[in-house]
Amino acid sequence: MTFADTPLQMLLRRLELIVDLPEEDRQAVLALPHRTRTVEASTYLTREGDVPTVCGVLGTGFAYRQKLTGDGVRQIVALHIPGDALDMQHLFLDMADHSVQMLTRGEVAFIPRKDLQELINARPLVRQAVLSSILVEGSIFREWVLNVGRRDARTRLAHLLCEFASRMEAQGLSDGEGFELPITQEQLADAVGLTPVHVNRTLKSLEADGLITRNKRNIVFPSWERMRDVGDFNPRYLHLDRQLSAQVG
Amino acid sequence: MTFADTPLQMLLRRLELIVDLPEEDRQAVLALPHRTRTVEASTYLTREGDVPTVCGVLGTGFAYRQKLTGDGVRQIVALHIPGDALDMQHLFLDMADHSVQMLTRGEVAFIPRKDLQELINARPLVRQAVLSSILVEGSIFREWVLNVGRRDARTRLAHLLCEFASRMEAQGLSDGEGFELPITQEQLADAVGLTPVHVNRTLKSLEADGLITRNKRNIVFPSWERMRDVGDFNPRYLHLDRQLSAQVG
C-alpha cells in the first residue's frame, strides 16, 4: 500500500483494475493537465446546478454525492474513496444534477473536463476503462435503490458497510477485516435513508450481536461471512473482476 | 407522432434529442445490424448473471429493470419507454447485474453488442449521444435513491408519475395531460419500494384530492402544476435540454 501515490496514479491504478493499458496510454493518463489541492472536510467540489468544467480525482480522503428534496431533506447517493473520479457522472452533461462534497479533508486533483474528454476520445482503451467505471457506478446506484427500497434497517446498514469494505479492499486500502469509516451517524443515516437515532439503535444492535466491533469510527468485522449474510451482500454488482470480453476492436 | 417508426428510428430520435447528428452518422445508426421481434409481456430480455451479447432497443411497449434481494423481494430500478435502449448499462460490463423484463408486449430490435461498440468507437458524435444517454440514466438512478430514501409514499408515487409523464412527453409519446401507465399496482409498489396495499391507498388519496383521474390504467393529471408540487418534481435531473457545451473537439 503506497499512500504516497498522486491522485492521478490512484486513478490509473483504478483504471488498470478494469483493463490493462499499454505504456503509452498509462503515460497519457499521468500526463493529464491538472492541479492538485488539499481541500477541507465538507468543501463542495460540485454544486447542483453548476456547469461542470473540471473533474476531480480523489487522491486521499473521502467524499460523497448528495441530493436534496424540495424541503431540504438530504439523501447521500454515493460514497467515494481514494482513486474515485468524482465527476465522470457529469462528463457529457451540461449541468450538475447533484452536489459532490468532501467527507473528510483530502487531496484532490482537478482535471479540466475538456482534457479528459479529449483523452478518452483519442485512446480507445482508456475510453473503455473510463466507460466501464462509469457503468459500475451506475450499477452501484441501482443496488442502492434496492437497498433503500427493499431492505430493513439492519440489513441496509450492514450492506452499506460491506460495500464500503469491499471497495476499500479492491483499491488496496484495507489491511483485512477492519477499516475506518470516517462518517458521522447522521451522514450514515442520510446514506441509507434512515434517521440518525435509528442508525444509532441499529449499529448498537449489530454490535450487541457481535457482528461488528466499533472503536470511535473504526469498524471491524469479526466475521466477514456473517456480515455478508446479515447484509445480504453479494459483491457481483461491484464488477470487481477485470473486464475481458468488452475488449474494444 | 409516428408510431410506425422502427425501433432504430426511435433510438435515433432519442439520440438527436441529445446531439444533432450529421446525415452520415444518422445513416450509420440506422444501418446497425439487428433483428426486430415482437416479445410478450414479462419476457426476460436480460437475466442477472447473463453475459450480455445484444442490446435491445424498445420500439413499442414498455419494459423495466429489476433486482432481487437475497430472499426474493423485488425492487424495480427503472422503467423504460419506447425509444429507450435496454442494455447500454451493460455495454462494457462482463456480466449483467440485474434483469430486464418486458412490462407489456412490444417490439424490440436486438443489436449485437459488438456492432454497437464499434459504432460508438468510430463516430464521436454518436458516442457523445450514447454516453450522454447513459449518464442521464445514471442521473435517474440517483433521483430514485432520493425518492425511495427520503420521500413519503404520497410524494414518492406522485414523483414517479411525473417522471413517467415527462419522459413520455419528451419522446413525443404523450398528447398532453393524460397517458397510459400500463403497470399493475404491485409493479408500481416494487418501483417505489412500498407494498401494493399502500400503493392502492395512496393512489386513492391522490384521486380523492383531485390530483389524478384514473380510468383503468389511464391516468390524467387535471393540473400538472399541482402534481409537480405534490410530487416534489423538478425535471432537471432528466437533462431534457439539448446538450451543447459537451460538444466533442
Add this chain to the structure above:
DNA sequence: CACTTGCCTTAACTTGTGTTATGTTGACTC
C-alpha cells in the same frame, strides 16, 4: 353460463421506524 384468474379494493390490526427530548462524552478553546 359457471368457473377461474388476475387485479383492484377495503378493513383491522401490527410494527418498524420516526419524532422529540434529554443526557453523556470527549475534544477543543480562551
Add this chain to the structure above:
DNA sequence: GAGTCAACATAACACAAGTTAAGGCAAGTG
C-alpha cells in the same frame, strides 16, 4: 479548567406503512 460544541446515546411516545385477510369485478375460458 470552565465553557463550548459536535457527536453519540437513550428513552418515551407517535405514526406511516406493513401485514393479513377477505371481498369485488372484469376478462377470459371451456
